[in-house]
Each structure stands twice: as C-alpha cells, then as structure tokens.
Amino acid sequence: MYGGGNVFETMKATALADEDPVKLAEFEARIDRGEKIEPTDWMPQLYRKQLIRMIEQHAHSEIIGALPEGTWITRAPGFKRKLALMAKVQDEVGHGQLLYSAAETLGKSREQMIQDLISGKSKYSNIFNYPAFTWADSCFISWLVDAGAIVNQVANSKGSYGPYCRALERICAEESFHLKYGHHCVIHLATGTKKQREMMQAAVNRWWAPMMHFFGPSDKISVHSEILMRWKVKMASNDECRQQFLDMYVPKIWELGLTIPDEKLKKNQETGQWEFTEPDWEEFKRVINGDGPCNKERLAVRRIAEERGRWVRQALLAPKSKYVTPLA
Amino acid sequence: MLKSLDPRVNRLNLPEQFEAPMASIEALDQFETYQAFVQLKEGKPFEHAGIVHAPNEEMAFLFAKEQYTRRGMICNALCVVKTESIMVSEITDNGQDVYDSFSGSFSEDDSASFEIFHLLKRGKQHKYIGNVKAKDFEDALLASKQLYPRTKPVYNVWVVRSEDILMSEPEDADLWNTLKEKQYREAIAYKAADKIKAFKEEQA
Ligand SMILES: [Fe+2]
Ligand SMILES: [Fe+2]
Ligand SMILES: [Fe+2]
Numbered sequence: 001m002y003g004g005g006n007v008f009e010t011m012k013a014t015a016l017a018d019e020d021p022v023k024l025a026e027f028e029a030r031i032d033r034g035e036k037i038e039p040t041d042w043m044p045q046l047y048r049k050q051l052i053r054m055i056e057q058h059a060h061s062e063i064i065g066a067l068p069e070g071t072w073i074t075r076a077p078g079f080k081r082k083l084a085l086m087a088k089v090q091d092e093v094g095h096g097q098l099l100y101s102a103a104e105t106l107g108k109s110r111e112q113m114i115q116d117l118i119s120g121k122s123k124y125s126n127i128f129n130y131p132a133f134t135w136a137d138s139c140f141i142s143w144l145v146d147a148g149a150i151v152n153q154v155a156n157s158k159g160s161y162g163p164y165c166r167a168l169e170r171i172c173a174e175e176s177f178h179l180k181y182g183h184h185c186v187i188h189l190a191t192g193t194k195k196q197r198e199m200m201q202a203a204v205n206r207w208w209a210p211m212m213h214f215f216g217p218s219d220k221i222s223v224h225s226e227i228l229m230r231w232k233v234k235m236a237s238n239d240e241c242r243q244q245f246l247d248m249y250v251p252k253i254w255e256l257g258l259t260i261p262d263e264k265l266k267k268n269q270e271t272g273q274w275e276f277t278e279p280d281w282e283e284f285k286r287v288i289n290g291d292g293p294c295n296k297e298r299l300a301v302r303r304i305a306e307e308r309g310r311w312v313r314q315a316l317l318a319p320k321s322k323y324v325t326p327l328a
Numbered sequence: 329m330l331k332s333l334d335p336r337v338n339r340l341n342l343p344e345q346f347e348a349p350m351a352s353i354e355a356l357d358q359f360e361t362y363q364a365f366v367q368l369k370e371g372k373p374f375e376h377a378g379i380v381h382a383p384n385e386e387m388a389f390l391f392a393k394e395q396y397t398r399r400g401m402i403c404n405a406l407c408v409v410k411t412e413s414i415m416v417s418e419i420t421d422n423g424q425d426v427y428d429s430f431s432g433s434f435s436e437d438d439s440a441s442f443e444i445f446h447l448l449k450r451g452k453q454h455k456y457i458g459n460v461k462a463k464d465f466e467d468a469l470l471a472s473k474q475l476y477p478r479t480k481p482v483y484n485v486w487v488v489r490s491e492d493i494l495m496s497e498p499e500d501a502d503l504w505n506t507l508k509e510k511q512y513r514e515a516i517a518y519k520a521a522d523k524i525k526a527f528k529e530e531q532a
Contacts, residue, residue: 030421036451038484040419071334080512087513094395101379104361110381111356118350131333162451167378174399180518187520191527255524257531297332300342303350313357316383324411326361326379327486328454 016227019044031232036162039105039328050233052106053122055164059099060117060124064298065145066092068128072138084181088142091174098170102163104326118303126284127210129292136189136203143182144207147249148214150175151241160232163328183252190256197257204253205261212279213287215242221281246274359383360410364392365445365456367405374407374456376445385410385494393503399513403504406496413492415465417485421450425481427473434467440489442468444476447484454486 016024023042030037037043066089073089076082100110116122127145132138150172157168189200216238228234236244247267253260264277287295330342359381365374377396382388388408397403420426438461445454457476462468468487496503511517 033422035421038419038447038450040416040484067334071336074336084512087510090398094398097380097395098378101361101381104379109356109358111358115350115352115356133333165451166453170378176515177513177518180515184518184520187523187527191523255528257527296344297330297337297342300330300346301337301340303346304340304342307350310357313359316387317357317359318383321360321383322412323358324361326411327363327414327416328376328379 016044016046028230031160031230036165037160038162039325046227047231047233048106050228051161051164052103052108054233055099055103055106055161056108056113056116057123057125059096059103059113060122061128062092062096062099063117064124064128064302065141066096067298067301068130068132068294069138069141071132072135075135076138077135081185085138085142088178088181091178095167095171095174098167099164101326102161102167105163105328107325109323114302114306118299118306120290120299123288125214126288126292127214128298129287129294130207130210131294133206134199134203136199137206139182139185139189139200140203140207141182142178143186144211144249144253145214146175146178146182148211148241148245150179151245151248152215152236155236155241158232159235166328187256190258200256201258204258208261209279209283212242212276213281213284215239215245217281217284218278243274246276250274360388360412362388362392362408362410363414364388364396365407365409366396366403368403370404372404374405374445376454379411380408389494389496397504399507399510402507404501405498408494409488409492413488415468415487417469417487419447419484420481421483423481424483425478426483426485427469427478430466430469430473432470434470435463437463437467438471439463440468441491442472443488443490443493444468444472445486445488446482447486448480448482450483454484459490 020042024044027037027041027043027047030041037047069085069092070089073082073085076085100113103113104110113122117124132141153168153172153175157165157172159165186200189196191197219237219239225234246265250260250265250267262277264275267274286292290296330337330344332338360383362380362382362385364377364380366377367374377392380388380391380395382391385408388410389406392408393406397406417426418429420429440462442460442462442465444457444460446457447454457472460468460471460475462471465487469485472485472487
C-alpha cells in the first residue's frame with residue numbers, strides 16, 4: 001500500500017465470533033494503551049489476515065514501483081542523475097525486502113507472496129500500471145508519487161503492528177532523500193528551457209488522474225471498516241490522505257508555474273478542504289483488475305526474473321537448510 | 329511479442345501472453361532467515377536492525393550490510409545470527425517484567441557463553457545487554473536475571489550462543505568509511521530553495 005486504496009478483504013460480521021473473548025479483550029486493551037503488537041502475541045485471525053494483505057500489497061508496490069523509474073536509469077540526463085536514480089531504485093527494492101520480512105513475521109513466506117504477485121492473486125499500487133513516457137515522468141514519480149506514498153507511510157508508521165512500524169520508520173527516513181531528489185529534478189525542468197517546461201507540464205497532465213486515484217476511492221464509496229481503524233491497521237482514511245497530499249503539494253506545483261489539469265481544483269477557504277473533479281473510479285477499477293496500459297508488462301517482467309533466476313536460487317539452497325519464520 | 333517503452337524490456341522478448349501460468353514448485357526456494365544487529369557507534373549497544381534471507385551466514389552478512397548500513401548513519405559494527413539459533417522468551421506487556429516468570433536455581437556449570445538482548449519497549453528494537461556464562465539457554469536466562477539488575481521492565485529476551493554470531497572484525501570498520509562519498513544518497517545534497525526564489529522573482 002505504497003499507495004492508498006488498499007484492497008482489503010470484505011469482512012463478514014461473524015468474523016470475530018470464533019475468537020476467544022478474553023484474549024480478544026486483552027489484545028484490544030493493549031492497542032488502546034498504545035502498546036504495539038509483536039509477532040509472538042496472540043492476535044485475532046482477522047487482524048493477522050488483513051495485516052498480511054496490507055503489508056504484502058505494500059511490498060509488491062515497492063518492487064513493481066521500481067520498474068517505471070528503473071527504466072530511466074540508463075537514460076537519466078548526466079552522471080549525477082544516474083547515480084541518484086540508481087540509489088533511489090535500490091532503496092525502493094530494499095523497502096520491498098523490509099516489508100516482505102515484516103509480513104513474513106505474520107506467517108506467510110516471502111516466496112509465497114512473490115508467487116501470489118505473479119499469479120495476479122495479490123495486488124499492488126495501481127499507479128505503477130501506467131508507463132513513464134519521458135524523463136519528466138520519472139521526475140514526477142520520484143517527487144509526487146513518493147510524496148503521496150510518504151503521506152500514507154507516515155500515517156501507517158503509527159499503527160499497531162511492531163514489525164511494520166519499524167520497517168516504516170526506516171523507509172520514511174530514506175523517503176526524505178527521494179522527495180528532495182525528485183523535487184530537485186522537477187524544479188530543474190520547470191525552471192529550465194521552454195522545451196523542458198513543456199516536458200514537465202506534459203508529465204503532470206499525464207499523471208494527475210492516476211495520482212488522484214493513488215489514495216483509493218472516496219470514503220463515501222469505499223468499504224469503510226471501523227474495526228481496522230480501531231485495531232490501528234488502517235490509520236487514516238483515503239480522503240484524509242488525499243486532502244493532506246493536495247494541501248502539501250498543490251502550492252508547490254503551482255509555484256513552479258505548472259498547471260494542474262483540473263479546472264475545479266481549489267481550496268475551499270471556509271471548509272479548508274480541497275475541491276476537485278471526482279476521479280473516474282470506473283477507470284480505477286478497470287486498471288486495478290488488470291486492464292491498464294502496463295499491467296501485463298509489469299507482471300511479465302517479474303515472472304521472467306523469477307523463472308530465469310530460479311536455477312541460481314536452487315543452486316544456492318543448502319539441502320539441510322531449514323526455513324524459519326523471522327522474529328521481528 | 330510484448331511491446332514496451334523500455335528498451336530493456338523489449339530485449340527480453342517477452343510473449344504477449346504466457347501460454348501457461350508459472351510452474352509452481354513444491355517446496356518454495358525460500359532461504360534461511362537471519363537477524364541482523366547493528367552497532368551505530370563505538371561503545372553503543374548493538375540493536376536489532378531487521379531480517380535478511382540468505383543461503384548462508386556470509387551472504388547474510390553481506391545482505392545485511394547492504395540492507396541496513398548502506399547509508400545515513402555511521403555504522404561501527406554489524407553482526408548476523410541465524411533466526412533458528414535464537415532462543416526467544418515469552419513476551420509480556422503493561423509494565424510486567426518477563427524475568428518475573430523465571431525463577432529457580434541454576435547450575436554452576438558455566439562452560440558455554442551466551443549473549444542477551446532485551447526488548448525494553450514494545451515496538452522498539454531489541455538491544456544488546458551483555459554476555460553470560462551458563463550451561464544452557466534456561467540457565468542463561470536465570471544468570472542474566474541475576475547479573476543484570478533492571479530498573480525498567482523487560483518485555484522479551486533473546487538468548488544466543490556466542491559462537492552462533494557472525495560479527496564484523498574491528499578492522500572491518502572501514503567498510504563503512506565510504507559513506508561520506510555517497511552524499512548523493514542524502515536529502516541534504518538536493519537544496520533548491522535558491523533556484524525557486526530566483527524563478528519566482530523572474531516571473532514577478
Ligand atoms: Fe519506497
Ligand atoms: Fe517511490
Ligand atoms: Fe521512495
């Protein structure tokens with residue numbers, strides 16, 4: 001959930017009926033006291049399941065998210081940009097590793113998660129199903145997609161599951177580099193030649209709709225789950241994250257002389273809320289379900305890496321080695 | 329053939345559609361897991377940094393170095409332990425010291441050496457406390473209870489045989505000396521306020 005708009009499982013009202021009421025009360029009391037849950041603690045099945053799903057989606061998003069930016073490493077303008085982008089992409093893959101490990105403490109192995117990604121069973125952030133046409137697209141991703149991710153990640157780092165919070169703290173520290181680097185790249189283009197400005201503007205125009213989708217459907221239409229909020233699995237609503245993003249970044253985009261392709265976009269001074277054209281949620285659904293411009297390519301690239309790398313992993317695997325669920 | 333904007337992807341000659349789903353393998357090729365601990369500065373205690381997957385201890389060390397110490401901090405030393413080799417105590421909460429639940433006497437036999445890590449706050453990292461000599465894991469816990477008096481409750485204890493730890497050598501400390509040359513990995517290398525200011529003035 002490097003984006004918002006996590007796909008949570010629909011929950012049955014009876015989901016909690018089988019849980020031990022005493023243990024459940026202790027578990028909830030611990031969360032209410034502000035104490036984190038650690039992997040060896042008792043936890044309701046539903047908590048475990050939803051957390052695995054959320055952290056796994058987040059991990060996949062890091063790995064898949066490295067693809068559109070990775071495309072531009074060899075073609076980034078100049079040596080410095082190449083170095084920086086390479087470092088950023090390495091960070092993103094590292095975030096994937098941290099997150100797979102955090103999810104793994106809940107009992108699902110990393111290899112199983114990777115299998116589920118490739119088979120299409122698990123989702124990842126929808127925004128990475130769009131292509132990076134030019135270098136300016138890559139700059140947009142580095143600055144603004146990461147900015148959106150940071151809004152989410154900072155919120156989630158205050159959640160209740162210890163290993164996820166620790167992973168997110170590390171991740172957020174690295175994100176500050178991504179954000180500054182991305183901003184630097186965009187400033188360079190936006191304050192550059194006419195051609196550079198046009199390139200940057202075209203990228204903003206292409207990415208604005210996916211960016212609005214990034215935080216997920218409006219709370220009005222998305223399945224709102226009180227219990228996930230109470231258990232501090234979900235820390236902020238999709239709309240809250242989107243509003244926070246707009247508040248922090250629209251002025252920064254405008255100050256560079258760039259425009260945003262939404263005539264209705266403005267801050268309502270009375271309510272303090274941003275108003276905008278309702279994003280096309282049908283398009284969002286269509287793309288998340290596989291019919292976006294790059295879904296096929298993203299999964300094919302992952303699959304081929306997995307298939308072609310398999311012999312290496314097999315060769316390295318010591319026959320006596322035993323897989324043990326990591327601790328924390 | 330799958331057409332991509334990415335020339336590297338085109339060179340992979342991927343099919344437009346795979347004929348069959350990826351072959352699933354019976355046993356997943358899942359590597360062993362290791363726990364990595366990092367010492368940020370000389371004299372500071374080692375702290376749990378996280379997990380790595382690796383086919384052996386040395387690769388685990390290498391991955392841990394890349395994953396947990398590649399930047400942003402001055403690292404002084406690093407060690408890795410196979411997850412399997414860590415004895416984990418029960419976990420407590422709400423001010424309850426986990427050591428309260430172990431009592432009894434322990435043997436005089438101090439032939440083995442153990443390293444002790446404490447969790448002092450839920451949600452935080454396990455921290456290195458010290459070494460104890462004992463016969464086995466259970467005795468090591470009791471010995472640690474006696475040897476390291478606590479002012480704050482400990483919620484969880486990890487005990488590891490000293491011989492199961494792969495630790496960097498003191499002369500390895502220069503592994504982390506290159507960090508200064510990697511300023512481009514830091515946010516601070518990307519200052520641009522002047523450029524924005526100049527741009528705004530020009531527009532005005
Ligand atoms: Fe990331
Ligand atoms: Fe990113
Ligand atoms: Fe990032």
